Amino acid sequence: MNDDQLLRYSRHILVDELGIEAQQRFLDAHAIVVGVGGLGSPAAMYLAAAGVGQLTLVDADTVDLTNLQRQILHVTASVGQRKVESGRETIARLNPEVKVNAITERVDDAWLDRTVPSATVVLDCTDNFATRHAINRACVAHRVPLVSGAALRFDGQISTFDFRDDASPCYACVFPEDQPFEEVACSTMGVFAPTVGIIGAMQAAEALRVIAGVGTPLVGRLMMLDSLHMEWTTMRIARQPDCAVCAERQSASGRHA
Structure with missing residues (x-):
């Protein structure tokens, strides 16, 4: 860490549970943020401000x-611009040291399978049930x-699934893919603005x-x-014994044992 970084991140470094070691982990980390809207906005900004070295924004x-x-x-001048490009510009103003990969596409299994292994952590900030399950499957597969x-x-909700721990449930344990689900969006139902801010900040x-390895993340809690x-x-x-996604995880663990 250089002198400018020591100054920029000094309020983290002063926290006993963090210190220089955790801050260096932030600098070395790669976080994927899928969805750069209400949840992804505060999440990405706090990760960038904290010094996460590489952010991949996908929308x-x-x-x-x-x-x-x-x-x-995003700001008024961003209207009509790609969200990931608008996000990259905002983050560049906030913390120009952060490398931002701006991915303008909808994620699919192939993209996730290629990209998730390079991540330290993935943040699901989407509003699409199918995409949530695709992200979950990729994170399970690559731990x-x-x-x-x-x-x-x-209403808001948040949980963390840490697949480095075999006991951790996955998203499908809580919301099975084959369960009847009525998809609703804020475009038709509305959303109270600070609610997404609270949940997005908590995701960060x-x-x-998780990156720092401190405290007790929300694993096993919703x-x-x-x-x-x-x-x-x-x-x-x-973790549910009949979860098909976790069954695949168990099979993979057996093959690599």
């Missing part, structure tokens, strides 16, 4: 005027920790603690927020 959409009520990575967040109206906190009444509920979650 196929462009900035729309309706996004600006909550997607704080990369996954931080999953969601928000709609006044989870990712940073936290749910009611921001209308500002109440939190925590539900314990466990």
Whole structure:
């Protein structure tokens, strides 16, 4: 770390649980943020401010005027611009030392299989059920920790799945792919702007603690927020013996034993 970095990150370095060692882990880390909207905006900004050395931002959409009520990575002048390019510009102003890979496409199994192995942690900031499961499968296959967040109206939820731990559940353990699911979007239901900010910031906190190896991440716990009444509920979650995705993980572990 050079003198400028020691100064920039001094408030992290002063924290006993972090120090220079954790800050160096941030600098060496690669975080993939899938979805650069309401959740991905604060998540990416906090990761960049904290000094995560490489960020891969993935989103196929462009900035729309309706996004600006909550997607704080973008500004009025960004309307019509690719979200990942707008995000890269914002992060460059925030912390020019961070390398940003701007990927303008919808993720699929092939892209995830190529890219996830290079990540230290993946943040699912999407609003699409199929994409969430694709991200989960890739993270399970490559044993990369996954931080999953969601928000709609006044409700938010967050959990962390750490596949370096064989006991960790996966996203499909909690929300099985074959379970009937009514997909709703904030474009039709609306969303309270600070709710995505709270969940997105928590996703960044989870990712940073996973990278640093400090504290107790939300593995085995699903936290749910009611921001209308500002109440939190925590539900314990466990790996399910009948989860098809985890069964694949078990098979892979056996092959590599």
